[in-house]
Amino acid sequence: xxxxxxxxxxxxxxxxxxxxxxxxxxxxxxxxxxxxxxxxxxxxxxxxxxxxxxxxxxxxxxxxxxxxxxxxxxxxxxxxxxxxxxxxxxxxxxxxxxxxxxxxxxxxxxxxxxxxxxxxxxxxxxxxxxxxxxxxxxxxxxxxxxxxxxxxxxxxxxxxxxxxxxxxxxxxxxxxxxxxxxxxxxxxxxxxxxxxxxxxxxxxxxxxxxxxxxxxxxxxxxxxxxxxxxxxxxxxxxxxxxxxxxxxxxxxxxxxxxx
Ligand code: PGA
Numbered sequence: 001x002x003x004x005x006x007x008x009x010x011x012x013x014x015x016x017x018x019x020x021x022x023x024x025x026x027x028x029x030x031x032x033x034x035x036x037x038x039x040x041x042x043x044x045x046x047x048x049x050x051x052x053x054x055x056x057x058x059x060x061x062x063x064x065x066x067x068x069x070x071x072x073x074x075x076x077x078x079x080x081x082x083x084x085x086x087x088x089x090x091x092x093x094x095x096x097x098x099x100x101x102x103x104x105x106x107x108x109x110x111x112x113x114x115x116x117x118x119x120x121x122x123x124x125x126x127x128x129x130x131x132x133x134x135x136x137x138x139x140x141x142x143x144x145x146x147x148x149x150x151x152x153x154x155x156x157x158x159x160x161x162x163x164x165x166x167x168x169x170x171x172x173x174x175x176x177x178x179x180x181x182x183x184x185x186x187x188x189x190x191x192x193x194x195x196x197x198x199x200x201x202x203x204x205x206x207x208x209x210x211x212x213x214x215x216x217x218x219x220x221x222x223x224x225x226x227x228x229x230x231x232x233x234x235x236x237x238x239x240x241x242x243x244x245x246x247x248x249x250x251x252x253x254x255x256x257x258x259x
Pocket of ligand 1: 008168172173174216217218219237238239240241
C-alpha cells in the first residue's frame with residue numbers, strides 16, 4: 001500500500017516569510033518517489049505556498065458550511081486554494097475547540113463532498129485498563145471505536161477509500177522533549193489491528209485492508225523506521241519534527257526507503 005508522510009505545522013511558524021522559507025526548503029529536499037508527502041500549514045499561509053510537484057497541501061481543519069459562520073473556513077475554500085487533504089478530529093481540536101464526534105462527522109462528510117481527502121485523527125487519552133474504582137475498562141478500545149464509528153457515519157463504501165485514519169494516542173503526542181511516554185511499535189500495532197477490525201465490521205475486509213492507517217505522536221527520524229516496520233502503519237503524521245525541514249526530509253527519505 002502507498003505510504004503517507006504528513007507534516008502538521010499546527011499554529012506555527014509566526015510569519016509568512018518563515019512559512020515560505022520552510023516550504024521551499026522542504027520542496028528542495030530530495031527523497032525519491034515512493035511516498036505521498038503532504039504538508040498542512042496554518043490557514044493564513046495556504047495561499048502563500050505553491051503546491052507543485054512532490055508536496056501536496058492540506059488544511060488542519062474545515063467547517064461544513066459557508067456563509068454566516070464567523071471565522072469558519074469551508075472545505076470548498078480549502079479546495080480552492082489548492083488543498084487536496086484536510087486533517088479532521090485532531091486531539092487538539094477536540095480538546096481546545098470542542099470538536100465532538102458529531103461535529104467531526106459533519107466536517108468529514110463535507111470534506112469528502114468537496115473532493116478533499118480527510119485525515120481522520122483518533123486516539124485515546126491514556127492506556128488505562130482499570131478506572132479509579134478498579135472497574136475494568138479499556139480506553140483504547142472504547143474511545144477509538146466510538147471515534148471511528150461516529151466520524152464515519154454516512155460515509156459510503158465508495159468514499160471510505162478516500163479517508164486516511166491517523167492513530168494518535170494523546171499520551172504520546174508532543175513528547176519529543178524529554179518525556180518518556182513514547183508509544184512503542186507494539187502499542188501502535190494493536191491499535192491499527194483494532195481499527196482494521198472496526199472497518200471490517202463497518203465495511204468489509206477488502207476496504208479495511210485498503211484504508212491507509214498512519215501513526216502520529218512524537219515521531220522523528222530516529223523512531224519512524226520501527227513504526228513503519230513493526231507498527232503496521234502506512235505512514236506517519238509528524239507534528240513538531242515537521243517544522244525542521246532537514247529532519248522532515250530525513251523522515252520522508254527513511255519512509256521512501258522502507259519496504
Ligand atoms: P508531534 O505531533 O509529532 O509533535 O507529537 C503529532 C500530532 O499532534 O499530529
